[in-house]
Each structure stands twice: as structure tokens, then as C-alpha cells.
Amino acid sequence: MIPTLQAFLIVSAALFSIGLLAALSRRHAIFILIGIELMLAAANLNFIAFWRFAPQAHQPTGVMFAIFSIAISAAEAAVGLAMIIAVYRHYHTTNVDQLDQLKG
Amino acid sequence: MSSIIHYLWLIPAVPFAASLIILSLPNTRRRSAAALAVAGQVAALALSIVACLPTLQTNGFRAVQNFTWFTFGDNALRLGFVLDPLAAAMLLMITVVGLCIFIFSIGYMAEDRNFVRFFAYLSFFSGAMLGVVIANSLLLLFIFWELVGLASYLLIGFWIERLSAAAAAKKAFITTRIGDMGFFLGMLWLYNRSGTLLFYDHGKGCLESAGLAMLGASATFIAVLIFFGAVGKSGQFPLHVWLPDAMEGPTPVSALIHAATMVAAGVFLVARVYPLFSLGAVNGVTSSLIVVVWIGVTTALMAALIAIAQADIKRILAYSTVSQLGLMMVSLGVGGVAAGIMHVLAHGFFKALLFLGSGSVIHGCHGEQDIRKMGGLRRFMPVTFVTYAMGMMALSGVPFFFSGGWTKEEILHAVGHWPPSRAPYYLMFAGVVLTALYMTRQIIYVFFGNPRLSVEHPHESPRVMTMPLIMLALGAILLSLVLTPAWPWLHGFLTGESVHFDLASLIQPMLFISLVLVGAGIALGIWMYRKAGAQDRDRPAGIDPLEYGQPGLFRFLANKMWIDELYAHTVIAFSWMAARVSDWLDRNFWDGLVRGFGAIGQVFAMFTSGVDERGINAGVDASTVGARGLGRLMSAAHSGQIQIYLGVVAIGMLALLLLYAWLA
Numbered sequence: 180m181i182p183t184l185q186a187f188l189i190v191s192a193a194l195f196s197i198g199l200l201a202a203l204s205r206r207h208a209i210f211i212l213i214g215i216e217l218m219l220a221a222a223n224l225n226f227i228a229f230w231r232f233a234p235q236a237h238q239p240t241g242v243m244f245a246i247f248s249i250a251i252s253a254a255e256a257a258v259g260l261a262m263i264i265a266v267y268r269h270y271h272t273t274n275v276d277q278l279d280q281l282k283g
Numbered sequence: 284m285s286s287i288i289h290y291l292w293l294i295p296a297v298p299f300a301a302s303l304i305i306l307s308l309p310n311t312r313r314r315s316a317a318a319l320a321v322a323g324q325v326a327a328l329a330l331s332i333v334a335c336l337p338t339l340q341t342n343g344f345r346a347v348q349n350f351t352w353f354t355f356g357d358n359a360l361r362l363g364f365v366l367d368p369l370a371a372a373m374l375l376m377i378t379v380v381g382l383c384i385f386i387f388s389i390g391y392m393a394e395d396r397n398f399v400r401f402f403a404y405l406s407f408f409s410g411a412m413l414g415v416v417i418a419n420s421l422l423l424l425f426i427f428w429e430l431v432g433l434a435s436y437l438l439i440g441f442w443i444e445r446l447s448a449a450a451a452a453k454k455a456f457i458t459t460r461i462g463d464m465g466f467f468l469g470m471l472w473l474y475n476r477s478g479t480l481l482f483y484d485h486g487k488g489c490l491e492s493a494g495l496a497m498l499g500a501s502a503t504f505i506a507v508l509i510f511f512g513a514v515g516k517s518g519q520f521p522l523h524v525w526l527p528d529a530m531e532g533p534t535p536v537s538a539l540i541h542a543a544t545m546v547a548a549g550v551f552l553v554a555r556v557y558p559l560f561s562l563g564a565v566n567g568v569t570s571s572l573i574v575v576v577w578i579g580v581t582t583a584l585m586a587a588l589i590a591i592a593q594a595d596i597k598r599i600l601a602y603s604t605v606s607q608l609g610l611m612m613v614s615l616g617v618g619g620v621a622a623g624i625m626h627v628l629a630h631g632f633f634k635a636l637l638f639l640g641s642g643s644v645i646h647g648c649h650g651e652q653d654i655r656k657m658g659g660l661r662r663f664m665p666v667t668f669v670t671y672a673m674g675m676m677a678l679s680g681v682p683f684f685f686s687g688g689w690t691k692e693e694i695l696h697a698v699g700h701w702p703p704s705r706a707p708y709y710l711m712f713a714g715v716v717l718t719a720l721y722m723t724r725q726i727i728y729v730f731f732g733n734p735r736l737s738v739e740h741p742h743e744s745p746r747v748m749t750m751p752l753i754m755l756a757l758g759a760i761l762l763s764l765v766l767t768p769a770w771p772w773l774h775g776f777l778t779g780e781s782v783h784f785d786l787a788s789l790i791q792p793m794l795f796i797s798l799v800l801v802g803a804g805i806a807l808g809i810w811m812y813r814k815a816g817a818q819d820r821d822r823p824a825g826i827d828p829l830e831y832g833q834p835g836l837f838r839f840l841a842n843k844m845w846i847d848e849l850y851a852h853t854v855i856a857f858s859w860m861a862a863r864v865s866d867w868l869d870r871n872f873w874d875g876l877v878r879g880f881g882a883i884g885q886v887f888a889m890f891t892s893g894v895d896e897r898g899i900n901a902g903v904d905a906s907t908v909g910a911r912g913l914g915r916l917m918s919a920a921h922s923g924q925i926q927i928y929l930g931v932v933a934i935g936m937l938a939l940l941l942l943y944a945w946l947a
Contacts, residue, residue: 276926
């Protein structure tokens with residue numbers, strides 16, 4: 180039995196929410212990155228779901244989208260990690276609650 | 284007609300230019316200053332001679348050069364220069380006498396610190412005076428007249444450290460200014476009636492028949508007003524008070540300005556505008572001329588009387604000048620215009636000679652000016668003595684060889700034929716006797732008798748000072764050649780009549796009368812003053828013989844008839860009072876008004892400042908408080924925490940999604 184489109188969308192929505200929750204409520208910077216990755220994963224799932232249930236399924240549009248998205252999320256994760264390392268070298272902490280120099 | 288009239292303006296312009304250049308020289312370049320001044324004067328003399336030549340050729344020569352100064356609407360203000368025998372004769376006298384005086388000044392002012400400034404002022408005066416005599420417009424004449432007055436002020440007060448000199452300069456300027464007020468009023472009236480101030484303008488001038496016809500009865504008043512200016516400038520009574528005080532200036536200044544030229548400007552003015560005076564004359568007499576005659580007579584007699592009691596060598600000569608000017612005015616008033624002008628020319632020479640001679644005496648006596656302290660100088664200063672004696676004889680009116688004698692005779696002759704009254708005739712007899720008397724007194728006191736000088740030996744003056752004396756003495760004598768009735772060349776030159784040589788006209792009653800008068804005057808002087816300056820029976824040495832004999836009269840005359848004191852108590856007192864009233868008004872009334880306006884402004888200012896402080900400032904303060912509160916509010920949103928920001932983004936995205944779903 181093939182799941183319906185709605186099932187995929189519900190799973191991706193749930194995944195997105197969990198990722199959002201992780202990004203918003205964790206103090207450790209790497210955990211925020213994990214949350215961002217989860218949100219990106221949810222988006223990828225959305226792309227594939229809509230591609231699979233589209234009328235012309237043989238065109239690899241959705242897959243292309245997903246692959247691009249993964250590549251970009253990888254780059255972005257690299258950049259994010261580099262930033263966290265730079266911040267750690269300067270402030271000796273990864274607790275984002277303590278990074279409030281821009282407080283105005 | 285010659286073309287010299289087009290270059291006539293150069294005659295005053297060259298000394299003016301010399302004066303300007305000298306003013307730019309520093310005090311050390313004395314030789315350059317003197318050379319420039321003398322060169323300017325020589326140039327003016329040369330130009331005057333050139334200008335004179337065409338006037339000699341024709342009788343009644345007159346050349347005119349007019350130009351427009353500025354236009355206003357349809358009218359134009361025109362000025363011009365005129366060249367006629369009167370102007371030519373005056374030009375020559377001024378330049379020759381001026382040149383002698385300039386050369387004399389080189390010696391006289393040699394030790395003065397302000398040598399350069401002196402020659403600048405002298406040149407300036409020379410230019411202005413030359414301008415007076417060639418002006419064809421009453422306005423141009425007035426301009427130069429005022430410049431002459433300015434030069435006189437600057438030169439009288441030349442020694443600026445002396446308070447008395449400064450006071451004398453102020454007195455001279457103000458007194459002549461009073462006369463100039465009348466002059467200006469007359470000028471305005473004349474312009475109003477005749478529409479032009481040009482004297483000669485091809486028939487349209489104010490002295491030509493068309494212009495005179497427009498004047499009518501106002502001619503008398505205009506003439507008297509203009510005469511008032513001459514009264515001031517020529518030191519006639521009642522404005523004579525400045526002339527004796529003007530002796531505070533250096534002696535060359537006294538010689539040039541207050542003997543030969545500036546004071547002659549008043550007489551020249553009357554001669555120049557004579558057609559105004561003689562308009563409507565009945566037997567040669569008009570009301571304005573009667574005024575001229577009586578003022579002249581009064582002045583002549585009064586000044587001669589005062590001169591007898593003066594002890595300062597220059598004051599005697601000053602009062603003598605006033606007296607002679609009175610005589611010239613009398614001559615003009617009775618119709619003897621040519622005789623009066625000839626006396627101006629002759630007087631210029633011998634009065635300058637006398638003043639320069641007195642300057643030589645003062646220089647030789649190391650600054651002494653009191654004749655009671657001089658004596659017996661003829662042994663120490665022979666050249667000065669001889670030239671001075673010649674000047675004295677010319678002034679007294681000794682006929683035959685001295686110009687003054689002939690001119691005086693002519694004047695007396697004219698006065699004797701005056702219809703209204705014989706009184707001026709007999710009064711002028713007294714004047715002639717008095718003139719001879721005070722000059723004899725002066726010569727005896729200064730040059731004869733025992734030497735009374737308290738300082739070192741007097742010495743003769745250097746050649747640079749005695750040469751001009753000799754030149755002027757020669758001039759005075761040579762002038763008599765053209766003045767004699769036997770060959771009245773100068774009279775014919777001035778009036779335009781033709782003359783012929785006639786020895787027989789020498790013998791006339793007037794000649795004997797004047798011989799008797801002059802002889803009587805000199806004899807009386809010798810008799811009264813032969814022991815002056817020395818002890819004589821009961822009279823001590825220092826007292827004047829007249830003072831001993833008539834102390835009351837002498838005191839009255841020595842104090843100048845108390846006229847200065849009279850003025851001080853009346854006119855000047857009134858001026859002081861008016862000044863004090865004006866000062867009070869200014870300080871309290873006008874100043875109070877201004878302060879009142881200021882107070883009104885202050886009230887407005889207080890109101891505005893209150894509005895500004897309470898209204899506007901408060902509003903601005905309130906708005907800043909609001910802005911600050913808003914800022915605090917907004918700054919609270921910047922927590923600096925990443926997750927808060929992220930949370931806001933997420934909520935915003937959610938809101939957008941809902942909005943999109945609701946709209947679709």
C-alpha cells in the first residue's frame with residue numbers, strides 16, 4: 180500500500196517542527212545546527228514527495244532540487260561549523276545565550 | 284585769440300601736482316621738496332608770462348574756456364577759465380611774489396623739522412590762489428576760495444605743538460567761514476535769478492548784459508552777500524579779528540597769504556564781480572558800493588589806529604595789511620577799480636617785502652619779535668635795513684620812485700570825486716598820515732636808536748633770504764614805472780583804454796596833497812618817536828612815548844579796541860550756550876527717545892524669550908523624552924540572543940503562512 184501525499188507532508192511537517200524546536204530551544208550552537216539540518220531534511224522530503232506524486236514523474240526535477248538542497252545544506256553546515264569554531268576561539272564558549280554582544 | 288586759454292588750467296595744476304608729489308616725500312628729502320616747490324612756482328610763472336602776452340596785444344582782451352562739469356536733467360553745471368587783463372596782472376603778481384617767498388622760505392625754515400610739509404602746503408596754496416584768479420564761474424572761484432582758506436588754516440597752524448597757533452588757525456578758518464556763508468547765499472541767489480554762474484559765456488554769462496538784466500533789484504543784495512565773503516577773506520571790519528592772530532604762522536606764510544595774495548582775493552572778488560555792484564549806478568554810485576566804501580573806510584582807519592600801539596613787529600604789519608585792504612575796498616567802492624587793483628599789485632610786492640624783511644629781522648635776532656627789545660639793527664643788518672626802508676616808503680606812499688605812492692595818489696584822487704560824501708576823502712587823509720606814522724615808528728624802534736637786544740649779537744641773514752628781499756624791492760620800484768600818471772600803462776592795461784606818455788600830468792594838486800600828507804606823517808613819527816626805546820626826561824626806557832603821553836588811549840588801541848573781547852562775550856558766548864543746550868537735548872531728550880525705543884524692543888524680547896523657553900523648549904523636551912522612551916522600547920527588542928531572533932523569524936513565517944492560506 181503506497182502512502183498518500185498527505186502522509187508524506189505530515190511527516191515532513193513534523194520533521195520541520197522538531198527541527199525548529201531544536202533550533203529554538205537548545206543552548207549549544209551545534210545543536211542549533213542539527214536543528215537546521217533537520218529543517219532542511221524536511222524540505223527535501225517535501226520536494227521528493229511532490230515530485231513522486233506529480234503527473235510527469237519521469238522528469239528528474241524534484242530529484243535535482245533535492246540534490247541541490249543537500250549540497251547547499253552541506254556547504255552551509257561547513258560554514259556554520261567554521262563560524263562556531265571561530266566564535267569558540269574568541270569567546271571560549273558555545274553557549275549561544277552568552278553571545279549577546281549585539282544586545283542594544 | 285591764442286590757444287593759451289586751453290592750457291590755462293595748467294597754471295594752478297602744476298603747483299597742485301608739485302604739492303602732491305612733495306607730500307609723498309619723506310622728511311629727509313628737503314632739497315628735493317624745496318626744488319620741486321620752486322620748480323612748480325617757476326613753471327607757473329613761465330605759463331603766466333605766456334598767458335600775459337596775448338593780453339598785451341589787444342585792448343580789452345578776454346578769452347574764455349568753459350566746460351560742463353555735470354548735467355542733471357536738462358540743465359548742466361558749467362565751469363570755466365577766463366583770461367583778461369585783471370587775471371593776467373594778478374597771475375604775474377602771485378607767481379613773482381610767491382617765487383620770492385618760496386626762495387626766502389628755504390633759508391627761513393632751514394632749521395625746522397617739518398620743512399617738507401611746509402613746502403607741500405605752500406605749493407598747495409599757490410595752486411589754489413592761482414585758480415581763484417582765473418576762474419570764470421562763481422562756483423569754481425568759490426571752490427578755489429575754500430581751498431585757499433584750507434591752505435591758510437594748515438599754514439597758520441603749521442607749528443602744531445603750539446596751542447596759540449592752533450587756536451589762531453581755528454579762528455581764521457571759522458571767521459572766514461562766516462563770510463563764506465554770505466558768499467554762498469549770494470551765489471545761490473544769483474544762480475536762481477540768472478540761471479548761470481559763469482561770468483562770461485558769449486553773452487549768456489551772469490556778468491554780461493543779458494544776465495545782469497535778469498537780476499533787477501536783487502543785484503544789490505547779491506552784491507552785498509558776495510561782499511560779505513570778501514569781508515571775511517580780506518579782513519574787513521567786523522571780520523578782521525583773525526588776521527592779526529594769523530601771525531602765529533611762520534613769517535613766509537604771513538608774507539604770502541596774509542599780505543600779498545589770499546587777503547587780496549577778497550578785493551579781487553569785488554573787482555571780478557564789479558558789474559554786479561555797479562548795476563544801475565547813478566553817477567557811479569549804488570547802494571552796495573556805498574556799503575563797500577563805508578566798511579572800507581572804517582576798517583582802514585580803525586586798523587591804522589590800532590597799529591600805532593602794537594609792540595610785535597608782525598602785528599604792526601598785520602594791522603597795516605588790514606588798513607591797506609580797507610583802502611583798496613574804498614577805492615573799489617568809489618569806482619576806482621583799476622586804481623584799487625593797482626594798489627593790490629603794488630601792495631603785494633611791498634607788503635611781502637616788509638614781511639620777509641621782518642622775518643629776516645626775527646631770524647637775525649634769534650626769534651625776538653618785540654620791537655621794544657630791538658634797536659639799532661641798521662648797523663648789523665644793512666641789506667635788510669635798506670630793503671625794509673624801501674618797503675616802508677612804498678607803504679607810506681612816498682611818491683616818485685615807489686609804487687605805493689602812485690597808487691595811493693590815484694585812490695585818493697578817485698575818492699575825492701565821490702558824489703555822496705567828502706567824508707571818506709578826509710578820513711583817508713588821516714589814514715595816510717597814520718600809515719606813515721606807524722611805519723616810521725616801527726622803523727625807528729627796530730633799526731635806529733640804541734641796540735636793546737638781550738641775546739647775542741644780531742646778524743645779517745644769509746643770501747638765500749636777502750636775495751628775495753632785493754628782488755621784491757626792485758619789483759616795488761620798477762612797478763612804479765608803469766604806475767605813474769605820466770605814463771599810466773598799467774591803468775590802461777587794466778581798463779582797456781589807450782595811454783600816452785605825458786610828463787605834464789605829473790603836476791597835479793593830488794600829488795602835492797599826498798606829498799604833504801606823507802611828509803607830515805613821517806615828520807610826526809620822527810618827532811614823537813625819535814627817543815623811543817631810550818630814557819627821555821621822565822619817561823622810562825621801556826614805555827612807548829604815546830603810552831606815556833596818553834595812557835588811556837594807548838591801552839584802548841593796544842588792546843585792539845577790545846573787539847575780540849566783545850565778540851567773546853557776545854557771539855562766542857551765544858555759541859557756547861547754544862552748544863550746551865544742544866548737548867543737553869542730545870544727551871537727555873534724543874538719547875532718551877532712543878533708549879525708549881530700545882525699551883520697547885526689550886519688552887518684545889522678554890515676551891519672545893518666554894514663549895521660547897516655556898512653549899517651544901518644553902515641547903522639544905517632551906518630544907525627546909518620548910523619543911527616548913521609544914528608543915528604550917525598541918532597544919529591548921535587541922536582546923543580542925540568536926535564538927530569540929530566530930524565534931521571531933519563525934513566528935513571522937507562520938503568520939505569513941496563515942495569511943496566505945486565509946487569502947487563498
